[in-house]
Amino acid sequence: MAELCDLTAHELAGRLRSGEATTADVVDSALGRVTAVDERLHAFLVVTEDLARRQAGRVDELRARGEPLPPTAGIPLALKDVLCTRGIRTTAGSKILEPYVPPYDCTPWGRLDRGGAVLVGKTNCDEFAMGSSNENSAYGPVRNPWDPERVPGGSSGGSAAAVAAGEAVWALGTDTGGSVRQPASLCGVVGLKPTYGRISRFGLIAFASSLDHVGTLTRDVRDAATLLSAIAGNDPLDATSLPGPAADYAEGLDAGLAGLRIGVVEDWLSMEGVQPGVRDSFHAAVDMLAGMGASVDRAELPHADYALSAYYLIAPAECSSNLARFDGVRYGFRAPGASDVVEMNMRSRGRGFGDEVKRRIMLGTYSLSAGYYDAYYGQAQKVRTLVIRDYEKAFERFDLLVSPTSPTTAFKLGEKTENPLAMYLSDVFTIPSDLSGTPAISIPCGLAADDGLPVGFQFMGRLEDERTVLRAAFALEQELGFTARPPLVPAAAG
Amino acid sequence: MADEFETVIGLECHVELATATKMFCGCANEFGAPPNTNVCPVCLGHPGTLPVPNQRAIEYAIQIGLALGCKIAPHSLFHRKNYFYPDMPKNFQISQYDQPLCVNGHLDVQVDGQTTRVGITRVHLEEDTGKTTHAGATGRIAEADYALEDYNRAGVPLVEVVSEPDMRSAEEARAYLTELRAILEALGVSDVRMEEGSLRCDANVSVRPVGSADLGTKVEIKNLNSIRSLYRAVRFEEERQRTALESGERLVQETRHWDENRGITSPLRSKEFAFDYRYFPEPDLSPLEPDPEWIEQLRAALPELPAERRRRLAQEHGLEPRQVAQVGASREWADFFERTVALGSDPKAAANWIIGDLAGLLNEHHVALAHSKVGPQHLADVVRLFASGHISSAGAKSALAVAFESGDPIEKIVEDRGLRQVSDTSALDAVIEDAIAENPGPVEQFRKGKEAAINALVGHVM
Numbered sequence: 001m002a003e004l005c006d007l008t009a010h011e012l013a014g015r016l017r018s019g020e021a022t023t024a025d026v027v028d029s030a031l032g033r034v035t036a037v038d039e040r041l042h043a044f045l046v047v048t049e050d051l052a053r054r055q056a057g058r059v060d061e062l063r064a065r066g067e068p069l070p071p072t073a074g075i076p077l078a079l080k081d082v083l084c085t086r087g088i089r090t091t092a093g094s095k096i097l098e099p100y101v102p103p104y105d106c107t108p109w110g111r112l113d114r115g116g117a118v119l120v121g122k123t124n125c126d127e128f129a130m131g132s133s134n135e136n137s138a139y140g141p142v143r144n145p146w147d148p149e150r151v152p153g154g155s156s157g158g159s160a161a162a163v164a165a166g167e168a169v170w171a172l173g174t175d176t177g178g179s180v181r182q183p184a185s186l187c188g189v190v191g192l193k194p195t196y197g198r199i200s201r202f203g204l205i206a207f208a209s210s211l212d213h214v215g216t217l218t219r220d221v222r223d224a225a226t227l228l229s230a231i232a233g234n235d236p237l238d239a240t241s242l243p244g245p246a247a248d249y250a251e252g253l254d255a256g257l258a259g260l261r262i263g264v265v266e267d268w269l270s271m272e273g274v275q276p277g278v279r280d281s282f283h284a285a286v287d288m289l290a291g292m293g294a295s296v297d298r299a300e301l302p303h304a305d306y307a308l309s310a311y312y313l314i315a316p317a318e319c320s321s322n323l324a325r326f327d328g329v330r331y332g333f334r335a336p337g338a339s340d341v342v343e344m345n346m347r348s349r350g351r352g353f354g355d356e357v358k359r360r361i362m363l364g365t366y367s368l369s370a371g372y373y374d375a376y377y378g379q380a381q382k383v384r385t386l387v388i389r390d391y392e393k394a395f396e397r398f399d400l401l402v403s404p405t406s407p408t409t410a411f412k413l414g415e416k417t418e419n420p421l422a423m424y425l426s427d428v429f430t431i432p433s434d435l436s437g438t439p440a441i442s443i444p445c446g447l448a449a450d451d452g453l454p455v456g457f458q459f460m461g462r463l464e465d466e467r468t469v470l471r472a473a474f475a476l477e478q479e480l481g482f483t484a485r486p487p488l489v490p491a492a493a494g
Numbered sequence: 495m496a497d498e499f500e501t502v503i504g505l506e507c508h509v510e511l512a513t514a515t516k517m518f519c520g521c522a523n524e525f526g527a528p529p530n531t532n533v534c535p536v537c538l539g540h541p542g543t544l545p546v547p548n549q550r551a552i553e554y555a556i557q558i559g560l561a562l563g564c565k566i567a568p569h570s571l572f573h574r575k576n577y578f579y580p581d582m583p584k585n586f587q588i589s590q591y592d593q594p595l596c597v598n599g600h601l602d603v604q605v606d607g608q609t610t611r612v613g614i615t616r617v618h619l620e621e622d623t624g625k626t627t628h629a630g631a632t633g634r635i636a637e638a639d640y641a642l643e644d645y646n647r648a649g650v651p652l653v654e655v656v657s658e659p660d661m662r663s664a665e666e667a668r669a670y671l672t673e674l675r676a677i678l679e680a681l682g683v684s685d686v687r688m689e690e691g692s693l694r695c696d697a698n699v700s701v702r703p704v705g706s707a708d709l710g711t712k713v714e715i716k717n718l719n720s721i722r723s724l725y726r727a728v729r730f731e732e733e734r735q736r737t738a739l740e741s742g743e744r745l746v747q748e749t750r751h752w753d754e755n756r757g758i759t760s761p762l763r764s765k766e767f768a769f770d771y772r773y774f775p776e777p778d779l780s781p782l783e784p785d786p787e788w789i790e791q792l793r794a795a796l797p798e799l800p801a802e803r804r805r806r807l808a809q810e811h812g813l814e815p816r817q818v819a820q821v822g823a824s825r826e827w828a829d830f831f832e833r834t835v836a837l838g839s840d841p842k843a844a845a846n847w848i849i850g851d852l853a854g855l856l857n858e859h860h861v862a863l864a865h866s867k868v869g870p871q872h873l874a875d876v877v878r879l880f881a882s883g884h885i886s887s888a889g890a891k892s893a894l895a896v897a898f899e900s901g902d903p904i905e906k907i908v909e910d911r912g913l914r915q916v917s918d919t920s921a922l923d924a925v926i927e928d929a930i931a932e933n934p935g936p937v938e939q940f941r942k943g944k945e946a947a948i949n950a951l952v953g954h955v956m
Contacts, residue, residue, distance in 0.1 A: 084542045097541065104535050106542060205541040210777035239546050239779050318777055321576050324585035325539045329643070341580050341641065368576070368772035377774060 004029035005166040006485070009075045009223045012169060016063065016074055023063070023074035026169075027056040027118055030076035033166045034120065037488055041143050043152075043162040045081050046089055047121040052076065059116045072230045073116030078168035080159045081122040082129050083214070084203040085109055088119075092205045093127040093137040093155075096326045096333045096352025106203020107238070108172055108214055108231040115230060120168045123158030127354045128323065129174055129207045131155045132182060132426040135417055136356045143413070144187060145486035146453055150410040153183030153426075156217065160187040163217045164486050170227055171217040176207050177311055178406070178430025180215030181442035185405035185456020188444045188486065190473070192216045192224040193430075195464045196437030197242040199228070200235030206322040208315035209240075211434045221443060221474040225249040228466065242464070249466055253474045257292040260472060263299025263398035268429055275408040277448025281455040282404045285445040288479050289402070294472075299394050299401050303386040307432045310387070312424060313367050313380035314435075319357075320364030326352060359420070388436045395462045400472055403429045405442035405456030429458060439466045441473045444482045454484070499701045499739065501732040502709055503667045504659035505724075507674060508652055509684045510622060510692040511554045517621045517651035518545030518588065525690050529644040537649035539583030544778050547572075551619060551651035552595070554683040556784060556792050558653055559596025559617045561677050561799055566789050570595045572619075572776040577769055580641065581624035583648050589620035591773045595782060601657070601677075602801065603669040607815065612670055613658030624648035653683075659698065659709065664728035671695055671721050672823065676800040679825045688720050699728055700745075701735045710735070711745040715759055717752045727752040731759055803828055811841035820849040826863050830870055837874035844877055851891060855898045867901035868894065875904035889913040922955075929954040 004012065004026045015021040031049055038044055059074040079085065082092045084102035091097040105113065113119070126136035134142040134157030142157040144150040145165040152161040156173025160183035163171050173180040175193040184191025192215050199214040206212060216227045226249075233246030264286055269279055290296045328334035328348030335347035353361070367376035394401055406426055416423040433440040438460060445457035457476065461469035516523050519536035536543040559566055573591035599614035624645040628638035655674065661667050675693060678684045685692040695718045700710035715731060718724045731750070738745055750759040798806070804822035807813050813821065821831045827848070834844045852873065856866060872894070880890040885908060896907045908914050929951050930937055939947035 082542075084540075090541075092541070100541070102535075102540065102542070104540070104543075201542075202544050203542040206778075208777075237546060238544050240544075240777075317774060321574050321586050321772070321774070324576060324578065325541065325583065327578065327580070327585060329580045330538055330583065331540065342578075345578055365772065368774055370770045370772075373772075373774070 003033070003166065005033045005076065005169065007169070008219045009071065009169050009226060010220075012075055013071050023056040023059040023118065024053070026074060027052050027076055027120075030120055030166070030168060037145070037165050038167060040148055040488070041145060041161050041165055041167075042140055043123055043142050043158040043165065043167055044078070044121040045091060045093070045124050045139055045158070048088060048119050051088075052118050052120055055116070055118045059118070062116065070115040070230060071226050072112055074118060076120045076169050077112060077117045078120050078123045078159055078162045078171035079109055080125050080129075080156050080171070080173045082125060082174055082205040082207075083109055083122075083172060084205065085119070085122065088122065090122065090205070091139070092129070093125045093139060094326075094352065094354065094357070095138045096348070097205075098138075098333055100332050102203075104203065107200035107235045109203070111231050117230075120162075123156070123162055123171060123173075125158055125173075126155035126179075127357050128205065128319070129155040129176055129179055129212075130319070130356050130360055132178070132423050133411070133413075133416065134158065134183075135413065136354060138354055141413060144410045145488040146188065146410060148488070150412055150453070151186065151415075153186035153406070153410065155179040155183075156191075156215075157183045157187075159217045160184050160189055160191065163187070163189045163219060165488055169219070170223055172227075172231075173215050173217050174204055174207075175213045175215045175430070175434060176211045176315060177434055178427035180213075180217060181430045181440060181456065181458060182406045182427055184217055184442045185444075185454065185458075186410040188454030188482075188484065190216075190218045190221055190224050190444070190477075191405075191442045191456075192218075192228060192466075192470075193433065193440050194228060194232065194466050195242065195439045197238075197240050198232050198439070198464075198466065200231075200238040200241050202235055202237040206318075208318040209322060210318060211311070211315055213434065221441070221470060221477050222250060222253060224441065225253055225470050225474075247467075249470055252467060253471055255471050257289060257294040257472060257475045260294045260400060260468070261398045262289055262294045262296045262472070263394055263401045264296060265301055265304070265401055265403045265429075266298045267300070268304070268403050271407065271428070273407050273425055274404070275448065275450065277450035278404050278406075278408060278455050281446045281448055282457060285457050285476060285480065286402065289472075289476060292475060292479060297398070299398055301387070301390045301394060301401070301432065303383065303390050304432050306383045307387050307435055308424060308428050310380040310383035311427075311431045311435060312363070313376050314384065316360040316364030317368050317377050317380075318364065320361045320368065323353075323357065323361060328352075356420070384435045387432055391432070391436045391438055391460075399461070399468055401460040403458050403460070405429060405458040409448050409451055409453035409455060433460050436463075438463050439469050441469050443473050443477050443480075444484075445476070445480055446482060447484060498703060499736050500662055500704045501664075501728070502659045502700045502702060503661035503663075503728060504698040505657045505661070505667060505670060506696045506698070507655045507671070508694040509558070509655065509678055509686070511551050511651040511653060512682070512684050512692075513548055513550045513554065513651055515548060516649040517548050517551055517619070518649055521649065523650050524646075525685070525687075525692065527646055529642070530646060532646045533648070537583065538645055539585075545588060545776075547779060547782075548651055552782065552784065553792065554651075554681070555595050555617060555619045555653050556789060557681050557683060557796065558655065558678065559599065560789075560793050560796060561681055562596070562599035562601055562614045562617060562655070564596035564599030564614060564617055566596055566784060567593065568783060568786070569593065570618075570782045572779045572782070573773045574776050576772040579623065581626045581643055581645070581648070583624065583645060587621060587623065588776055588779070590618035594618035601670060601673060603661075603666055603673050604819070605663070605665045605669050610660070610662075610666055612660040612666075615656040615658055617653060617655050620652050620654060622647050622650040622652045659700075664725045664732070667697060667728050668721055668725040671724055673800065675721075676824050680797055680799050680803075682797070694718075695724055697724060697728055697731075699731045699735070701732055701739065710739075711747050713745070713747070713759075714749045715752050716749060716762065717754075719754065723752055723754055726757060727759060730757060734759070800825070800828075807831070811835060811845075813841060813845055817842070817845040817849065820853075821845050830863060830873075833870035834873045834877070837870055839874045839877040840881065843881065844873060847873055847877055847894075851894055855895065859898070866898070868898050872897045872904050879904065879908065884908070884915060885913050886915055889915065925955050
């Protein structure tokens with residue numbers, strides 16, 4: 001029988017309600033799993049054991065008193081280390097923030113904390129969320145629970161690995177170019193990136209402000225809907241936050257696929273570098289959709305080919321400005337021994353940032369420079385507009401678009417570190433939804449025939465239409481019945 | 495020789511808005527608080543924080559634009575201006591770039607009765623930086639041991655008003671800044687205290703041969719902390735440039751620092767770095783698209799502006815142009831004048847007393863009108879008692895001087911000091927008859943021709 005920490009949040013909620021288990025039991029189970037596996041996985045940068053136990057005790061007390069509790073109460077949660085937590089060190093995977101303890105909470109965690117969520121810890125990630133393999137963390141890479149020789153994906157690799165391995169029941173990540181969906185795909189869990197502005201970015205350490213989304217990593221689609229409902233809704237502290245309160249996204253999940261028009265972005269599958277095992281698993285799932293009452297046809301996103309290039313101009317440009325604040329003056333790492341402020345800035349940044357971050361700061365600085373702006377940043381924004389129009393046009397014919405989440409399954413550590421462009425291609429199917437701000441989800445659609453590793457299936461929806469995305473993902477998930485667990489999980493292995 | 499050149503001046507003024515809170519966070523916006531007490535994660539640029547625009551600051555900026563006859567853009571953008579400086583917490587300033595909030599306005603200024611229309615290029619919103627204090631023996635940046643940062647000012651809402659290069663003399667530049675300050679004061683959107691930095695001004699100055707359509711090499715002058723500094727700095731700079739050109743030197747485009755004590759400008763070393771600010775649209779903020787109805791409401795609610803008020807002072811109160819210029823120079827003085835008139839004073843007489851004796855006393859004692867113990871009631875009483883002949887001109891002046899010191903009511907001063915002129919002759923007759931009756935000796939001597947004897951009688955009457 002599976003341990004408590006291997007259950008979904010909605011299964012646990014049932015046991016907690018009925019008294020079969022206490023929050024303390026659940027938290028013990030998750031912390032036990034961390035002790036058992038994290039030395040190998042390195043999914044966590046900080047484990048907040050004492051806080052978790054205190055919070056568990058408080059939730060059990062409230063429950064004993066018969067207080068009404070939200071479905072997130074008492075469920076062990078992990079937070080990607082780019083999400084600020086008051087009093088808990090938050091590093092963004094960077095040396096430059098090694099000593100940084102935020103004086104405030106990010107809005108999503110603040111809302112969950114008030115609802116009795118239990119924080120297990122802060123998860124490892126690529127430095128400032130820049131990467132697709134977690135190898136850019138200043139604190140060492142995360143390993144994939146399905147095969148410790150392989151990467152978990154990135155940049156929310158720690159959150160994805162923790163959820164896959166049972167160290168947390170669910171987690172928050174961030175998705176700027178696919179950083180929630182791609183690691184979900186590589187770790188065999190569910191990764192949801194909602195509409196831009198659906199979840200407040202207040203307290204999310206910015207990488208590229210116009211592309212950054214908070215997203216969820218969960219064991220199934222119902223949990224994704226529940227977690228989204230708990231953290232969505234307008235936040236007056238984020239001027240780009242969508243208006244209106246959070247909806248209950250779990251409502252209507254089981255409405256099925258009947259009548260939905262689904263477009264397959266076939267062009268993407270014939271791209272160089274798409275792994276045959278990924279293609280086969282994807283096509284098998286598409287066939288299922290047709291059998292479940294959806295109409296399936298071929299869709300076109302003609303400018304998506306340029307999306308990757310546009311992304312690698314826009315994201316670094318914004319990053320070069322967002323990361324300027326890390327200068328050693330007010331907080332974070334300050335290099336010693338400088339004789340003036342400019343030298344102090346340069347040394348602190350030179351030693352505090354890793355190679356990929358520096359590469360992107362340089363790219364971005366260049367593309368915003370006088371004389372280059374129009375050719376690079378300005379042109380990229382035009383391409384972004386074309387990508388948005390592509391989606392608008394496609395959504396006139398279709399309710400949803402589908403594709404694999406990433407061209408490959410989890411690759412080996414070190415396999416792509418020498419070739420940034422090959423690494424960037426890992427996000428080629430996820431980047432367009434970040435450019436357009438539209439919601440998308442990755443769910444596991446089986447293990448690839450060629451390497452036995454999980455394959456992610458991506459649904460992409462209209463702006464603000466998370467419901468249709470979740471409803472279709474839920475239907476396919478039920479039909480697929482994917483129950484495989486990574487071998488590193490003791491219960492599954494035993 | 496000097497007649498062959500003309501001076502061309504454009505001004506860039508920064509106005510700190512008197513909002514309750516900062517531009518993008520909820521911290522108090524106040525001058526003079528202990529260092530780093532009005533700060534929060536947002537204005538300290540902590541990771542993950544986001545700006546939320548201050549609605550009142552946008553309102554104030556629109557009011558300024560409307561008062562300067564600008565067009566309010568239906569769509570404007572915030573941009574990031576990127577450069578590293580320790581007093582700027584994010585190392586970028588949220589400002590406006592190619593799509594400002596207000597454009598194409600004008601400001602009419604008067605010099606010696608001549609009106610010049612100065613174009614307003616733009617009025618835009620941005621955030622202020624913190625304040626750096628260089629510590630060390632000399633206080634000079636290059637020799638400082640360390641620097642102290644106070645972020646209380648970081649994020650204070652700032653409006654920049656940029657003029658066209660339409661001014662041709664230091665007098666016009668002075669009149670422009672005086673008028674702009676009066677407009678801001680009338681709107682109530684800023685403290686407009688140049689000494690506290692809530693109104694700051696940079697001057698772009700060049701000279702060119704008269705009749706030339708091209709602009710000469712421009713110099714930007716910084717550190718102008720008063721209207722007087724602006725005037726002196728422009729006078730110095732136009733002379734410096736003229737002399738240089740006349741002696742065949744080539745001028746360089748540069749930023750120069752005004753040294754108030756030495757009365758000269760000198761090049762600023764910081765221009766060794768040519769900044770590329772890498773402006774791009776601020777992704778954390780949506781475009782500003784003010785509701786046209788709201789703009790019309792703001793337009794309708796604009797207070798009486800200085801130019802209008804001066805017209806009214808002339809028409810309603812019949813003041814001379816010279817009186818209008820002085821009484822109408824600021825809201826404070828015009829308010830004082832009108833309150834005095836409301837208490838029944840003759841307007842012309844009140845104006846003369848205000849710009850004559852009262853201004854003289856304020857100047858002499860270096861007191862601002864706001865802190866003066868003499869109020870409109872004092873002035874109205876002086877005007878009334880003098881007009882009715884109850885006090886002499888000398889008596890009025892001395893009553894005002896006493897009130898300036900003590901703040902006592904004029905009537906009381908007049909009584910206490912016996913300043914009242916007795917003009918009732920029947921009462922006077924009785925006193926004189928008494929004096930004659932009680933001083934038979936001196937009366938006799940006077941009758942015999944000893945004129946000095948009258949003094950004893952006069953003394954008695956007094």
